[in-house]
Amino acid sequence: MTPRPADLVGPWHLDRFVITFADGRPPLFPFGEDARGQLLYTADGHMSATLCRAKRAPLGSRLEAAYAAAPDAKAGAFDGYLAYAGRWRIEGDSVVHAVEFALTPDLVGRENRRTARLEDGPDGPRLHLSYTLTARSGVERRYTLIWRRP
Numbered sequence: 001m002t003p004r005p006a007d008l009v010g011p012w013h014l015d016r017f018v019i020t021f022a023d024g025r026p027p028l029f030p031f032g033e034d035a036r037g038q039l040l041y042t043a044d045g046h047m048s049a050t051l052c053r054a055k056r057a058p059l060g061s062r063l064e065a066a067y068a069a070a071p072d073a074k075a076g077a078f079d080g081y082l083a084y085a086g087r088w089r090i091e092g093d094s095v096v097h098a099v100e101f102a103l104t105p106d107l108v109g110r111e112n113r114r115t116a117r118l119e120d121g122p123d124g125p126r127l128h129l130s131y132t133l134t135a136r137s138g139v140e141r142r143y144t145l146i147w148r149r150p
Helices: 063-068 069-079
Strands: 010-021 036-041 046-052 082-089 096-102 111-121 124-134 140-149
Touching: 036 140, 069 082, 082 111
Parallel strands: none
Antiparallel strands: 010 036, 010 140, 036 046, 046 082, 082 096, 096 111, 111 124, 124 140
């Protein structure tokens, strides 16, 4: 079922993030099959999304000194983490995230449109957000994120 705004408000935890390919190759799990994440929608239209690998190497420093970590350690931390925040709205069968802040600067000012479907899961509702991109090779990739209530 297509969700209504009231259906989405509150926290969601990542259950699965998978990329499937139209040419039949095996699925890809960008942050591993045990990826973690939180998606938060507020009633007044704000949102934040955070996804990461379950096991990330520590930088060996406090937050205030992370800038001084070794470049390869910082690159590894960046590669295993994704975060953005902004505003959200529903349009038809899609949720649109208007990005205001992001770990990846190129996302700021963009809108991420995700086809949204809500379904009953064994332990509560599941929110399926998905989108499709075509690679330079012409192969279509479907990105699917499945979220559950904590």
